[in-house]
Amino acid sequence: MESTKTKMMQKYLPILLTLTLVIFSCNENVKQERKLSREEAKQTLEAMGHKNVVVGAVVHGFSRLGGAGGDNSAFVVAVGLVEIEATFAYDEQLGWFTWSFETDRKTGKLKLNIFTQNGKQTITN
Numbered sequence: 001m002e003s004t005k006t007k008m009m010q011k012y013l014p015i016l017l018t019l020t021l022v023i024f025s026c027n028e029n030v031k032q033e034r035k036l037s038r039e040e041a042k043q044t045l046e047a048m049g050h051k052n053v054v055v056g057a058v059v060h061g062f063s064r065l066g067g068a069g070g071d072n073s074a075f076v077v078a079v080g081l082v083e084i085e086a087t088f089a090y091d092e093q094l095g096w097f098t099w100s101f102e103t104d105r106k107t108g109k110l111k112l113n114i115f116t117q118n119g120k121q122t123i124t125n
Contacts, residue, residue: 035060036074036088036096043117044088044098050080063087 038055045053055078063073074096078084086098097116104111104124112123 034071034090034096036076036090040096040117041074041076041078041086041088044096044115045076045078045080045084045086047115047117047119048086048098048100050078050082050084053078053080053084063089 036058038058041055041058042053045055055076057077059075059077061070061073062075072090074088074090076084076086076088076098078086088096088098090096094114094116097114099115100113102111102113103109109124114121114123
């Protein structure tokens with residue numbers, strides 16, 4: 001005669017396995033959508049003004065800002081007319097982007113330049 005524990009396992013185990021597979025499948029799809037491609041990195045670096053860009057490597061989960069960066073960061077090493085090293089971050093609205101700060105020569109205000117594969121966006125204070 002089967003124990004109550006065995007009956008419960010037989011009843012609920014298929015449900016738990018199915019839920020586990022669904023959760024891992026959804027999680028894996030999200031990660032795959034966020035991968036920075038070499039082509040997207042190249043287009044973004046070109047939006048920064050680099051010429052003749054050839055991307056050598058895209059390292060996901062790493063950032064020069066502090067080492068490990070999780071799924072929302074990538075480090076890119078490329079060559080153009082100069083050596084190129086850039087940290088990329090992922091934002092749900094922007095997608096993959098990199099950035100630079102500069103001071104406006106006329107006003108002295110700090111500007112944030114955000115570069116995506118679609119071009120440059122400047123934000124001032």
